[in-house]
Amino acid sequence: MSTHTLEDNHKIILGDQEILKSDLLTLNMGPQHPATHGVLRVEIKTDSEIVVDAIPHLGYLHRCFEKHCENLDFRQVIPFVDRMDYLAAMNMELGYALAVEKMLGTEVPARAQYIRVIVSELQRIASHLMFFGTYAIDLGAFSPFLYAFQDREDILRLFEELSGARLLYNYIWIGGVWNDITDAQLNRTKTFLDTFEESLKKYHSLVGENQIFIGRTANVGVISKENAFAYGVTGPVLRGSGVKWDLRKDRPYSIYEKFEFNIPVGVGEKGTVGDCWDRYHVRVLEMFESIKIVRQCLDGIEAGPIIGKVPKIIKVPAGEIYLRTECPRGELGYHLISDGGKKPYRLKVKSSCFTHISALPAIAPGQMIADLVATIGSIDIVLGEVDR
């Protein structure tokens, strides 16, 4: 993973001056470090305060998901899919359900399509709020976390009423959704969006415009456009580097082609293009775009059935598919191979968090340790998805 090995005799040059004063210190950040959001261990080699090398060690949360799916039928996979990115479980389910439906050739009713978009966009807001809160905690601000969780609670409450669970929903089923959404819940969503839009502006001026926050994040952890392409990063990290690419717009899936929304990109407003502040700002702007999409959904939703015709025992015809969707953390791809049986022959998941964490050895060297914390926070990984 690392690009170079360090031996006894070495010379470290930062910019144009030699910096090594003493021996290199190897430091383990994690697996229980509060800034790593889960169990990630980053082995860093430091010269005084400057990171020379950072190697992420994965696998602490490995659950053998892909192999396990080969022993489950197509409906039973959904609860396990939830557990990959547990902060955005709806988006994980949506991708899997779309992949199986495409192979089955199932028609999904219009109402179910709208409900799916509503829940997955609300989930995107909830997931970005989680990022917003924990990122502020990483950088030493506590109260934004409480504000973010207060609004996230409203979304989770709606999901709890819809599906019965707060985090691992098993709500989006193959062919539709589990439970119908009532008019009262739709109205509540509408009022929530109105209040949330106001408070999000307030939160952004509290955190994003703060000079200390800008000082900690601007010009830190810069991922250039070339590096972003080289490492294959996707989602808000790619858009933060100034690339206008969003699967919802460029390769529409589900019914996303019906909605009007913009793709926010990082422009280097406070520093360089692709720094931590840009990635933060892209996520905040994305929340506003999600609000727009949910509003259009609430206008367009119509009465009808919520689940299409699906056989009781799902037998997917032999073949394979690669389907990718835009999740809060980036592109999620499902490579599903079926041999015509009741169980998937192979289910490979391309997770965005894995590619993002593999870009860390390229961005980390040359930074201070405290900036490394800001960098890891800003790429917003969930270890459940990295390790699977």
Place this chain on the structure above:
Amino acid sequence: MQTIQLKKPVTPDLTFTQWFKNVYNGVRTTVIGMGITFKYVWDVKPVTIEYPEVREELPENSRSRLFNDAQNCISCLQCAAVCPVDCIYIASVKRPADAEKIKTKDGTAIRLDLKQYTIDTALCCYCGLCTTVCPTECLTHTTDYEFSSYTLSAMKYDYLAPDIRAWRTRLVKD
């Protein structure tokens, strides 16, 4: 001798005016931030509850503790088959032909005598698939969420045991 070249992080040039600008912005944005947080001193109703005294009412279809009403169970094994973690253990024997004909609440004839119905709640992932396939709707998720226990074996619920059947009056609404 090995040479490692590290890229220096970009730092903008700090001019005299920029220094004053930074100080001004620091003060200004802090005042804005403090203004936002200060509003929360009054005029905001509390969002947290004091847990042991005040308990949260979960929504009707909340997926918490499982309860099987064993009288209405027809031992069809559908819940055990659909369970992704295989935590439902069912044993039943054929009902003798000369025995009294009994029916469930919704009128399905019971042809098998249930001998064991155990759910290992420690393994359960609360996905809710077993409750959706149940034909007589005897297996349900209840809204009871306080059931931690000291031992793992206490998490195995035998729904034919009298103490666990006694939950019925507390958990299941008819």
